[in-house]
Structures are given as structure tokens and as C-alpha cells.
Amino acid sequence: MIIVINKVSYLCFIVLSAFLLGCSAKGQVKVSDKEVSQVPVTQLIAVDTVLHNDYVADVQAVKHVEIRARVEGFLERVYIDEGQEVKKGQPLFRISAEEYEAGLAKAKANLRNAIAEAMAAELEVGRVKLLVENEVVSLSELDLAKAKLKAANAKVEEARSAQSNASTRLSYTYIRAPFSGMIDRIPLKQGSYVEEGTLLTSVSDLAAAYAYFNVSEREYLALKKAQQKGQASRSNKVKLVLADGTLYPYPGTIETMEGVFDASTGSIAYRARFPNPNKLLKHHSTGKVRLFSEVNDALLVPQKATFEIQDQSFVYVVGRDNKVKIRSFRPKVRMPHFYIVEEGLQPGEKVVYEGIQDLREGTPIRPEEVPMDSLLLLSSL
Numbered sequence: 001m002i003i004v005i006n007k008v009s010y011l012c013f014i015v016l017s018a019f020l021l022g023c024s025a026k027g028q029v030k031v032s033d034k035e036v037s038q039v040p041v042t043q044l045i046a047v048d049t050v051l052h053n054d055y056v057a058d059v060q061a062v063k064h065v066e067i068r069a070r071v072e073g074f075l076e077r078v079y080i081d082e083g084q085e086v087k088k089g090q091p092l093f094r095i096s097a098e099e100y101e102a103g104l105a106k107a108k109a110n111l112r113n114a115i116a117e118a119m120a121a122e123l124e125v126g127r128v129k130l131l132v133e134n135e136v137v138s139l140s141e142l143d144l145a146k147a148k149l150k151a152a153n154a155k156v157e158e159a160r161s162a163q164s165n166a167s168t169r170l171s172y173t174y175i176r177a178p179f180s181g182m183i184d185r186i187p188l189k190q191g192s193y194v195e196e197g198t199l200l201t202s203v204s205d206l207a208a209a210y211a212y213f214n215v216s217e218r219e220y221l222a223l224k225k226a227q228q229k230g231q232a233s234r235s236n237k238v239k240l241v242l243a244d245g246t247l248y249p250y251p252g253t254i255e256t257m258e259g260v261f262d263a264s265t266g267s268i269a270y271r272a273r274f275p276n277p278n279k280l281l282k283h284h285s286t287g288k289v290r291l292f293s294e295v296n297d298a299l300l301v302p303q304k305a306t307f308e309i310q311d312q313s314f315v316y317v318v319g320r321d322n323k324v325k326i327r328s329f330r331p332k333v334r335m336p337h338f339y340i341v342e343e344g345l346q347p348g349e350k351v352v353y354e355g356i357q358d359l360r361e362g363t364p365i366r367p368e369e370v371p372m373d374s375l376l377l378l379s380s381l
Helices: 007-035 098-134 139-172 217-228 370-381
Strands: 037-042 046-068 073-078 091-095 174-175 182-183 197-216 237-242 250-259 266-274 283-303 307-308 312-318 324-334 338-343 350-352 365-369
Touching: 037 370, 046 237, 091 197, 098 139, 197 217, 197 283, 217 266, 217 283, 237 266, 283 324, 283 370
Parallel strands: 037 365
Antiparallel strands: 037 350, 046 197, 046 283, 073 091, 091 174, 182 197, 197 266, 237 250, 237 283, 250 266, 283 338, 307 312, 312 324, 312 350, 324 338
């Protein structure tokens, strides 16, 4: 069978083939453009940074005491109200005092009687002494008179002590503020009967506040090393995060710590002092003490650039041929938006910042540079 192709048919075949070939080539370019997508990448750098850890704290007033009745009786007067600020020595309560006033009067009378008996005994000693000198009575009579004088003097001291005790108990009926502070709840009202030891209220000195918190032995050693390097003033500075998550406006200072570690938790308790000019902090407020530590030449990698597989951390590193390779690394510390790298990555390497879910090993990309400085600036806002 012989096939004859004329010039017109051959020309049409050539044009059609060229068109189909052009369309095929053009389609490959589009596919290629889709495969090589533009991806944000960032270059790793080492920076000096400050880390912080938060510890649950128990906030207490620098002074907080319970006001209790030291004598029994009826609560005649309540001079203050709950939540009121008082000055040192200001009257707080008055307990019925008639019984104690009568006791004091009786003690004073007993003292006067004892003094009179002592004076009589002293006169008796003088009289017997004259009789002994005139040899009217024996020396034993003088010794007996002196013994009676000593007994009378002892009764005077006993009566004087009873008077002092009665005066003190009478003073307990008038209760004053031991120091300047704020009054807590008053559970009993005027007219109530109180017994010795009954809680009347409590008073808190809120000019400053203590925050007690526990740190691990590792953190304790880091603090000590910072102090040895001459960073004591900075390592002692702490901040307080309030219960609503806001930062307390006044920084505090670590003042002291306990002498032993808790065997059950392996931690040690610290005490920080915070100024409290606005009386915002109350006794037994809750919050978190924020402790800071400086890290030099910390290699940072954004958390958005990382992913985890079976508890191991990975990133996509961009090679010189703009192809990505999976690289594992070990994080040292987790920050709010970054990891500090312990090993596995080096400064200057480029990693994919966003879009890692669409990548595979060896995928080519068109890098879009995102400076690490801008990421650090955004994370601080």
C-alpha cells in the first residue's frame, strides 16, 4: 500500500505538530512554576538574650498579726471598721472593764495593808532590839521579830505583784493597734461576749509585701553562679505576675532563702520583697514570681519553623541549590516564640520559616528572605 502526501497536507501536518509541541512545552513550564514555589526563609543568628521562668508565689504582708482578746468580758466598743487603715497605738476595741477595775482596787488595798503590816513589823524589831540591849528579853526574841519583818516584806512584794497584774489585765480591756496597717474582717460585733484568746480581727502592714516561692536545685545553682560572676544585682531582681496575668508595675528583690532543700520536691524556698505603695497586694494574694537569667550567644530558631516527630524536633534547612533538607536538632530552652538550640544547627544556616507542611525532602523552593531581626522585634511586641 502506497501513501501519497501532497505538499498542502504535509504543511498542515508540520503546523499542527508545532502547535501541539508548543502547547506541551508551555504546560510543562506552568507545572514547573507550581512546583518551585516561593517560601519564606530566615537565617539563624546567635544573640544575647534574657530568659525567664515563672514560679507560683504566696504573697504575704511584711507584718500580719491576729488581734485576740487577752481577757474575757463583753465587747463594749468597736472603734474601727473592716478594711480601715489604722495607725500604731490607735484604739481598736474596748472590753467591759468593771470587773478588772474592782480587781485593781482590791489589789491596791491589799498592798496598802501589807505595807502597814511591814511597818508594824519593823517597829517591833526596833522595840525588841532595845529590850535585848537592856537584857530584858533574850536574843531569840529579836530573831523572831526579824523573821516576822521578812515575812511582812514578802507579803508587800506579793501584794505589789498582784497590783501590777491587776493593772495589766485592766489595760487588756483597751485594745490598740500594734502597728500601722489595714484592718481585716471583724467577726464579732459590739455587745458580743468574748473569752480569753477570742479572735477579734487581724491587721496587716501593706507598705511592702513578701513573695515566697520555690526554685529547683538547678535554678538555685544558676543564681549562685550569676552572683559569683558579679551579676548579683541583676540576678536578684524579680518581677511579679498577678493573678489576672498582668505584670505588677514594681520590680522586687530577692532578700533571703531557706537553709535546706525540701527532700520531697528537691526545691528550696526564696523570699522576694516588693514595694506596695498603692496597697494593691494583699495578704495571701496569689501570683507568679518571674525569675530572669542571661544567656550569651544563644542560637535562636523560630517555633513556626519547627515540627516534631516522635518527640524529636526538626526543621527544613535550605541548601545552596535552594532545595530543602530535613535536619533534626535538640532544643535547650523553649521561649514564647523561639527555641534556643543546644545542638544540630549552626549560625548562618537558613531554615524554612513558614509553609513547612507542604514540603518534602529535596523539594526545590524560591527563598523569600525574612530577617531574623524583624522576627525578634515582632515577638517582643
